[in-house]
Amino acid sequence: MKLSNEGLSNKSQWEEKGYAVPAYERAAVTEATKAEPVWLHLGAGNIFRAFPAMLNHRLLNEGKMDKGIIVGEGFDYEIIExxxxxxxxxxLLVTLKADGSxxxxxxxxxxxxxxMDSSNEEEFSRLKDIFTASSLQMVSFTITEKGYSLVNARGEVMPDVQEDFKNGPKQPVSYMGKLTALLYERYKKSADPIALVSMDNASHNGALLQQTVTEFVDVWSKEGLVDDGFRDYVGDSTKVAFPWSMIDKITPRPDSxxxxxxxxxxxxDTETIITSRHTYTAPFVNAEEAEYLVIEDTFPNGRPPLEEAGVIFTDRETVDKAETMKVTTCLNPLHTALAIYGCLLGHTSIHEEMKDDELTALIEKIGYQEGLPVVVDPKILDPEAFIDEVINVRFPNPFMPDTPQRIATDTSQKLSIRYGKTIQSYLASEDKDVSELTFIPLVLAGWLRYLMQVDDKGEQMELSPDPLLEELTPVIGTIKLGDDNRDQIADIVRPILSRSDIFAVDLYEAGLADKVVNYLVELIEKPGAVRDTLKRALS
Ligand SMILES: NC(=O)c1ccc[n+]([C@@H]2O[C@H](COP(=O)([O-])OP(=O)(O)OC[C@H]3O[C@@H](n4cnc5c(N)ncnc54)[C@H](O)[C@@H]3O)[C@@H](O)[C@H]2O)c1
Ligand SMILES: O=P(O)(O)OC[C@@H](O)[C@@H](O)[C@H](O)[C@H](O)CO
Known part of the structure; x- marks a missing residue:
């Protein structure tokens, strides 16, 4: 069975082996979509194939849509090639259900x-054609949290962004510069409305995307590099909308x-590919069955009937609560705790970690004891039922090949939303005190311990990619296993723990830094101290 139009022509061969094939005429869908594109997705990674592309596939199968998706990739062209x-x-989407089927x-x-390469005339002008089509209703994004940043780890505007700020929309090189330039093409052609929908796990993802695009528009307007009306177009929500969303479906890397x-x-076609930009991809994608997508219903040019494929459309406030529930309390903080301590303890599988008493106890404490009491109920999803499903069904699913190493990627970009929000809620609460938090500081200390690049056996450990590694590992690297001078350790980590860009708060001002340092001192005592510290803290 070959994954190609030709390979699919013998449908019965696939069906006999239990592979569901498209029920629609793909050539006709292709022709219709190219003539009148409706949905462009940017970010051709695994979650896109497993979730948004599958939603559209279902609607095509059921005859509820007649157009497909065009995907653009602006960061890692190897994925496309x-x-x-x-x-x-x-x-090929392989859905690994908890019952083993x-x-x-x-x-x-x-x-x-x-x-999405502006130096490639053919590719970029095709993107311009799509972006300027009146039929285009939405552009969605799964480009990771850091994809929205215009600054580097040191807070400096990145060189490609600087270049675009100076040169305007003619031949942009930065990701957001390319996006804003394409939007400018739409404005110039017709100023037709459009929705730009971020589907990343970033806090207030729609607002983040809006802020980034608006920054480009403002600079270009100020420098006279775009027409005056462009700023009004992007600023008018009846023209350009940035709906917020919450997306949830655990989609690990393609598994051996x-x-x-x-x-x-x-x-x-089973080959797995690791690109030179560290994307793990393949012609197939493996994911769990559970999936939730909640989107703010602001689509000024209309939208596909995704509610018929299970998407919940609602108002911004409800999306915000659903996202806060999932990303700051009921799933992602638990994931990051398993990532950090899983790597330190030598785990390579999330479901195996769920058999580790200390680690399950740790995530239960973070979720039920520390997070749940301050999370706001979004009503459309019940937080307690959600976390129950995560801890009892989704994470322990023995058929899901997820790894702590995947989740540990870009941890520095995730701590502020995954834990910082809860810390802020405790700081703002009248009946809660931040000093009640024990297990979140334990995870933050675990992250510093992780940055030492030495596992709990005392052996060298490879860290997952993260934009702050280059800056932070030399600082943390001055701490060695066995160091016991608390004051010296505190001095070393002070500049990190005070960074609200990482933790959402200055941990000194929040009154949690001492706790983190105390845990760190315990965690570095000797090989085996990570396990001992967890046991003590959880006993
Ligand atoms: N995988 C999941 O379980 C899952 C679930 C819910 C949400 N998400 C969201 O989707 C994002 C992508 O997940 P994935 O599974 O597709 O990952 P992936 O590694 O398969 O793909 C990452 C995608 O982001 C692009 N990208 C990476 N860095 C970028 C940058 N600096 N600028 C622009 N684009 C960049 C890559 O080129 C690729 O298209 C996650 O970061 C998360 O926000 C993922
Ligand atoms: O995708 P990231 O890198 O933001 O985070 C890693 C995981 O926590 C994440 O992908 C979850 O699997 C996902 O959020 C589940 O919906």
């Missing part, structure tokens, strides 16, 4: 893939066990 185009943009679906909704199963069944 190696994981999309050789397979006619088809992908597996669904295999050939997803055909992505009908074109493009490199899944790869083997597929290979044995005769599926030929």
């Amino acid at each position: 190696k994981a999309y185009r050789p397979f006619n943009e088809l992908s 597996v669904d295999k679906t050939v997803v055909g909704s992505v009908i074109e893939s493009l490199k 066990d899944v790869q083997e199963i597929l290979k044995k069944e005769g599926f030929e």
Whole structure:
């Protein structure tokens, strides 16, 4: 079974092996979409293939849509070259259910893939055509939290952004510069409305995207590099909307066990690819069954009927509460705790970690004891039921090949939303005191311990990529296992713990820094001290 238009022509061969194939005529969908594009997605990573592309696929199967998605990739062009185009943009979604059953679906909704590269005339002018189409209703994004940043780890405007600020929309090189330039094309052509929908795990993702685009527009307007009306167009929510969203579906990197199963069944395109920019991709994607997508319903040019595929459309306030519930309390903080301590304790699987008494106790304390009491109920999803499903069903799913190493990627970018929000809620609360927090400081101390690049056995440990590693590891590297001079350790970590860009608060001002330092001193005592500290803290 080959993943290509030709390979799919023999449908019965796939169906006999239990692979669901598109029920729609893909050539017709391709033609219709190219003529009148409706949905462009930027960020061709794993979650896109497993979730948004699958939603569109379902609606195509049911005859509720007749257009597919075009995907653009502006950061890692290898994904397009190696994981999309050789397979006619088809992908195989392997759904690994908690009861052990597996669904295999050939997803055909992505009908074109493009490199968002302004130096490539052919690719970029095709993107301009799509962006200027009146039919285009939404551009969605899964580009990671750091994708929205215009500054580097030191807070300096990145060189490619600086270049774009100076040169205007003609040949942009930065991600957000390219996006804003494409939006400018739409403004110049027709000023038709559009929705730009961030689907990343970032706090108030829509506002973040809006702020970043607006910064570009402001600079270009001020320098006279764009027409005056562009600023009004982007600032008018009836023209350009930035709906907020909450997205949830655990989508690990393509896994070697899944790869083997597929290979044995005769599926030929199982190669996994690690690009030079560290994206883990493949023609197939493996994900869990559970999925939640909540989107603010502001689409000034209309939108696909995604509610018919299970998406919840609501107001901004409810999205905010749902996102806060998931990203700051019921899932992602637990994930990051498992990532940090899992790496330190030598785990390579999330479901195996869920058999580790200390680690399950740790996430239960963080979730039920520290997070849940201050989280606001979004009503559309019940926080307690949600966290129960995460801890009892989703994380322990033995068929899900998720790893602490994947989740540890970019931890510095995630701590502020995953823990900082809860700390802020305690600081603002009348009936809660921040000194009640014990396990969140333990995770923050664990992160500093992780940055030492030495695991709990005392052996060298490779860290997952993170934009702050280069800056922070030399600082933390001056602390050695066995150091016991608390004052000296406190002096070393002080500049880090006071950074509200990392923790959302200055941990000294919040009154939590001493607790973090105390835990760190315990964690570095000797090999085995990470386990001992967890045992003591949780006893
Ligand atoms: N995988 C999941 O379980 C999951 C679930 C919910 C939400 N998300 C969100 O989706 C994001 C992507 O997850 P994924 O599974 O697709 O990851 P992935 O590693 O498969 O893909 C990452 C994507 O982001 C792009 N990217 C990376 N750095 C970028 C940068 N600096 N600028 C612009 N683009 C950049 C990559 O090119 C790629 O398209 C996550 O960071 C998270 O915010 C993921
Ligand atoms: O995708 P990230 O890097 O923001 O975070 C890693 C995981 O916590 C995340 O991908 C979860 O699997 C996801 O948020 C579940 O919906």
